Amino acid sequence: QIQPLKRLAIIAETFGRGLDAPELKVSGSLEIRQTTNAFNQMRTRIKRFLKQRTDMLAGVSHDLRTPLTRMKLQLSLMKDDDAKKELEYDIKEMTAMLNSYVSFVRGETPETIANIQLNNLIKNICQNLDREKYEITETYSRKIDTSGRPLQIKRAIQNILDNARRYASKIQIDVSVNNDECFISISDNGPGIPEKNYEDVFKPFFTLDPSRNKMKGESGLGMTISRDIIRSHGGDIKLSPSSIGGLKTVINLPI
Structure with missing residues (x-):
């Protein structure tokens, strides 16, 4: 009776990480067959x-x-005036929101599972940031490999870094390992978020200040998408106050 339970545990863990898990063959005692069904x-x-x-x-x-x-x-056929500028701003905002929806959908589409070298992935993301505008430091405890969907993991980390650079001038990235988990810590010196709203920011379309978020080009889906991706890989995202004055976002992933 132990073998069917082991298979069930393995398949449940695989499916829980968002990976493609086959249907279980029904076998064993009555209770195990009922559980499998x-x-x-x-x-x-x-x-x-x-x-x-x-x-x-x-x-x-x-x-x-x-x-x-x-x-x-x-x-494009209208004459240039204040009304046209306002409409252009509204359309730009709608386009940004629509792109976020498309990004969310892409996060649900199949992507091949592959080995991910986290150090290189994070370094590639940081290369595209304006280091003249932001003070960015990166610390890696050692070379870290994990498995998953590379584009999705990149999107999750990119979303969090985008949030940090919207409101901060200093960003610290620390990547470490503890037992069978890796931790990606992203700290900034921005205004931060009240602790009572830590879970709220992961809700779709939640905004602390709607007017400020519109000016910054946010759609309210970035953090939702990031946590959805990370949890589908068996990890999670937690928020806490940053030691440099803003917000600290910690991603943990199994390795």
């Missing part, structure tokens, strides 16, 4: 729900692009 049914329902969500977001994003394109064409 329940798991298979749950797996089917979750996969169906995720597909429906992805299809819905993809459809909405596609449908919104058509009227948005028409608005851009009509706007």
Whole structure:
């Protein structure tokens, strides 16, 4: 009876990390068969729900692009005045939000599992940041390898760094290992977030200051997407006060 339970534990762990897990073969005692059937049914329902969500977001994003394109064409024919500038700003904001939806959908689409060299991935992201505008320091305890979907992991880290650079001038990145987990700590010297709102920022479209977020070009989905990606890889994201005065975001991933 132990072997079917081991298989169930392995498949459940695999599926919980967002990886493709096959349906379990039903075998063993009555209780184990019932448990296996329940798991298979749950797996089917979750996969169906995720597909429906992805299809819905993809459809909405596609449908919104058509009227948005028409608005851009009509706007180009208008004379330059304050009204045109306001409309251009609104369309730019709508486009940014739409791109976030598309990014969210892409996070749900299949991507090949591969080995990820985290040090190199983070260094590549940081190379694209304006180091003349931001003071960025990177610390790596050692070479760290993990497995997962490289583009998704990159998107999750990029979103967090984008948040930091919107409000801060100094960013510290520390990458370390403890037992079978790696930790990516991103600290900044920005205004920070009240502790009571730490969980709120992971909710879709949540904003502390809507007017400020619009000026910064935020859609309210960045942190939601990041946590969704990291949790699908068996990790999590936690927030805490930063030692340099702003916010500290810690990503943990299994290795």
